[in-house]
Amino acid sequence: MALNKKTIRDLDLKGKTVFCRVDFNVPMKDESITDDARIRAAVPTIQYLSEQGARVILGSHLGRPKGEAVDELRLGPAAARLGEIMNVDVKKVDEVYGEEAKQTAASLENGEIMLLENLRFEAGEEENDETLAKNIASLADIYVNDAFGAAHRAHASTEGVARHLPSAAGLLMEKELEVLGQALEDPDRPFTAIVGGAKVKDKIGVIDNLLDIVDNLIIGGGLAYTFVKARGYEIGKSMLEEDKLDMARKFMQKAEDKGVNFYMPKDVIVSDDFSDDANTQAVSIDSIPSDWEALDIGPETRKEYANVIKDSKLVIWNGPVGVFEFTTFEKGTRSIAEAMAEASGTYTVIGGGDSAAAVEKFGLADKMSHMSTGGGASLEFIEGKVLPGVAALDDK
Numbered sequence: 001m002a003l004n005k006k007t008i009r010d011l012d013l014k015g016k017t018v019f020c021r022v023d024f025n026v027p028m029k030d031e032s033i034t035d036d037a038r039i040r041a042a043v044p045t046i047q048y049l050s051e052q053g054a055r056v057i058l059g060s061h062l063g064r065p066k067g068e069a070v071d072e073l074r075l076g077p078a079a080a081r082l083g084e085i086m087n088v089d090v091k092k093v094d095e096v097y098g099e100e101a102k103q104t105a106a107s108l109e110n111g112e113i114m115l116l117e118n119l120r121f122e123a124g125e126e127e128n129d130e131t132l133a134k135n136i137a138s139l140a141d142i143y144v145n146d147a148f149g150a151a152h153r154a155h156a157s158t159e160g161v162a163r164h165l166p167s168a169a170g171l172l173m174e175k176e177l178e179v180l181g182q183a184l185e186d187p188d189r190p191f192t193a194i195v196g197g198a199k200v201k202d203k204i205g206v207i208d209n210l211l212d213i214v215d216n217l218i219i220g221g222g223l224a225y226t227f228v229k230a231r232g233y234e235i236g237k238s239m240l241e242e243d244k245l246d247m248a249r250k251f252m253q254k255a256e257d258k259g260v261n262f263y264m265p266k267d268v269i270v271s272d273d274f275s276d277d278a279n280t281q282a283v284s285i286d287s288i289p290s291d292w293e294a295l296d297i298g299p300e301t302r303k304e305y306a307n308v309i310k311d312s313k314l315v316i317w318n319g320p321v322g323v324f325e326f327t328t329f330e331k332g333t334r335s336i337a338e339a340m341a342e343a344s345g346t347y348t349v350i351g352g353g354d355s356a357a358a359v360e361k362f363g364l365a366d367k368m369s370h371m372s373t374g375g376g377a378s379l380e381f382i383e384g385k386v387l388p389g390v391a392a393l394d395d396k
């Protein structure tokens with residue numbers, strides 16, 4: 001499925017200043033980057049822009065600072081890592097726009113690269129504020145969007161800015177849309193989607209449309225417990241979106257009506273604390289103690305999910321099924337990754353920053369058919385939704 005949008009290969013870039021939106025929203029621990037896959041994935045576009053003689057201004061968000069500066073979410077480490085990977089000097093400014101940003105942008109030579117501060121330090125970013133979009137646009141001649149992972153967001157730097165500059169997709173954006181589009185054009189079946197993670201509010205809605213296209217829907221991670229509770233079980237202190245309980249009930253009914261196999265945990269690992277050295281026990285789903293929380297799927301569930309994966313021809317996974325960052329709660333996520341890695345003849349797609357980080361941690365990334373840089377974005381693309389960050393770009 002060819003992209004009907006302009007890409008950077010369609011542009012004359014020499015001497016032009018390009019604002020390139022990237023997704024450097026990388027997993028961090030104590031202000032250091034624990035997985036730089038998203039930065040590495042953006043390098044081909046940055047390299048191309050630079051080699052073509054553009055002056056490159058990069059912008060990204062990191063985390064969810066909600067419109068104010070948060071020191072732990074500054075992009076200094078990302079600039080340093082990009083510089084190391086590309087072996088170039090990446091100029092970093094401490095603001096999104098303003099005098100420092102303008103002066104540094106104006107001082108760029110052809111081929112040079114700078115990175116703005118975390119775009120979400122500006123309240124206007126997530127509000128898709130027109131003034132912020134104009135301020136960003138005023139720094140550049142051309143807008144390039146390479147942030148596939150944020151393409152489902154209609155924010156000032158992913159959508160608004162495209163209204164003020166000639167625009168095009170970057171190489172990562174193009175590749176993601178092509179690969180996912182191809183896998184979904186006439187999906188091999190059985191088609192299984194696995195949805196987990198902690199962004200429950202964001203991701204629970206995708207299940208509605210996924211139920212129209214998949215044969216098997218597996219849920220895990222923090223997202224699962226709203227469904228477990230909706231089924232009538234006690235979930236103790238596990239993650240819950242109280243106001244999504246009705247939605248969860250509706251989705252389970254829809255799965256039944258449509259004949260989609262719906263899998264939720266039948267046993268879990270519960271913990272008395274959110275830490276690696278907490279007390280834990282494996283319990284059946286009807287026995288979660290009231291003051292404990294479920295932080296991973298249990299052994300029976302691991303087996304069941306692995307079997308569904310092995311019998312599938314297409315598997316798309318977004319969201320860890322447990323708190324894999326703690327070794328104590330990584331077994332479920334590891335078993336999903338292993339089952340996908342071992343499934344021969346199955347097309348396997350991993351989406352999302354943390355899911356990809358988990359697969360990298362287990363050393364299985366090269367065993368997957370496609371490691372997508374987008375979690376929510378790939379899910380919305382799979383649902384058939386128009387991604388605002390793509391729609392806003394100039395047509396071919």
Ligand SMILES: Nc1ncnc2c1ncn2[C@@H]1O[C@H](COP(=O)(O)OP(=O)(O)O)[C@@H](O)[C@H]1O
Binds near residue numbers: 239318323
């Ligand atoms: N049972 C759980 N309870 C709380 N958090 C969980 C649970 N299972 C997984 N998580 C957390 O979900 C986070 C990832 O969620 P999310 O951002 O939605 O995924 P992705 O980045 O892959 O799209 C991880 O940091 C993981 O620790």
Ligand SMILES: O=C(OP(=O)(O)O)[C@H](O)COP(=O)(O)O
Binds near residue numbers: 023064
């Ligand atoms: O990490 C991201 O999404 P993902 O967790 O769905 O992969 C993107 O950078 C988007 O971040 P957001 O969900 O805070 O808008």
